[in-house]
Amino acid sequence: MVTIKDTTLIKSFNEGDPMAFKVIFDRYYKILxxxxxxxIRTPYAVDDIVQDIFVALWNRREKFDCIEKISSFLFVSARxxxxxxxxxxxxxxxKLKEFVAQTDEAVYDDYIIMAEFDQKLNHWLESLPTECRKIIDMSVSGMKxxxxxKALNISINTVKNQKVKGFKILKELYKDEYLTILFYIFISLGAK
Structure with a gap:
C-alpha cells in the first residue's frame, strides 16, 4: 500500500533531495x-557492500517511481x-592455495638443490690433503x-698458502669442473 508520505518521499528523492535520501537510508540501512x-559474515565487507548499494541507489534515483522498487533494488543488489x-x-x-603450494614446492626444490650442492662440494673437498680441506671447509663456512x-693456531700466511694449494689441486684434479667448483664455493659463501 502506497501512502501519500511515500509518494512525496519518492518525488523528493527523484529530484535529488538529500533529506529524502537520508530517510530511505535510515529506513533500510540496518536491515540491509x-x-x-x-x-558473508564479515563486518567490514558488509559496510562496504551496503554503502556501495546506497551510492548506486543515489546514482539511479530518477528511475524509481515507488518505495517497493527501491526496496527490491536494495535487496537484489545486496544479494x-x-x-x-x-x-x-x-x-x-x-590463488592463496596455489601460491602456498608453489612456495612449498620452491622451498623443497631449493632444499634438494642445496643438499646436492653440499654433497658435491664435500666430494670435491675430500680429495684435498687434510689441512687444505680443513682450511677451505672453514672458509666455505664463512670464517675469515x-x-x-686463530682457530688452528697457524699463521695467516699458512692459511692463504693452504687455500692456494687446495685450489690448485682442485684445478688439476677436476679440470672440466673447476669453474663449477669455484661457482659452488662462491654460492656457498653467499648463502652463509
Missing part, C-alpha cells in the same frame, strides 16, 4: 546490513553483491683468514 551479514563477494573471496583463497689462523 543484517541481510548482507547473513551471507548480487554478496554473491560477487563470495566469488571474489573464493578466487582469492584459490684471521679467524681460521
Amino acid at each position: 546490513c543484517s541481510y548482507t551479514y547473513h551471507f 548480487n553483491a554478496c554473491l560477487n563477494h563470495a566469488k571474489h573471496e573464493q578466487m582469492k583463497a584459490e 683468514n684471521d679467524e681460521i689462523a
Whole structure:
C-alpha cells in the first residue's frame, strides 16, 4: 500500500533531495546490513557492500517511481553483491592455495638443490690433503683468514698458502669442473 508520505518521499528523492535520501537510508540501512551479514559474515565487507548499494541507489534515483522498487533494488543488489563477494573471496583463497603450494614446492626444490650442492662440494673437498680441506671447509663456512689462523693456531700466511694449494689441486684434479667448483664455493659463501 502506497501512502501519500511515500509518494512525496519518492518525488523528493527523484529530484535529488538529500533529506529524502537520508530517510530511505535510515529506513533500510540496518536491515540491509543484517541481510548482507547473513551471507558473508564479515563486518567490514558488509559496510562496504551496503554503502556501495546506497551510492548506486543515489546514482539511479530518477528511475524509481515507488518505495517497493527501491526496496527490491536494495535487496537484489545486496544479494548480487554478496554473491560477487563470495566469488571474489573464493578466487582469492584459490590463488592463496596455489601460491602456498608453489612456495612449498620452491622451498623443497631449493632444499634438494642445496643438499646436492653440499654433497658435491664435500666430494670435491675430500680429495684435498687434510689441512687444505680443513682450511677451505672453514672458509666455505664463512670464517675469515684471521679467524681460521686463530682457530688452528697457524699463521695467516699458512692459511692463504693452504687455500692456494687446495685450489690448485682442485684445478688439476677436476679440470672440466673447476669453474663449477669455484661457482659452488662462491654460492656457498653467499648463502652463509
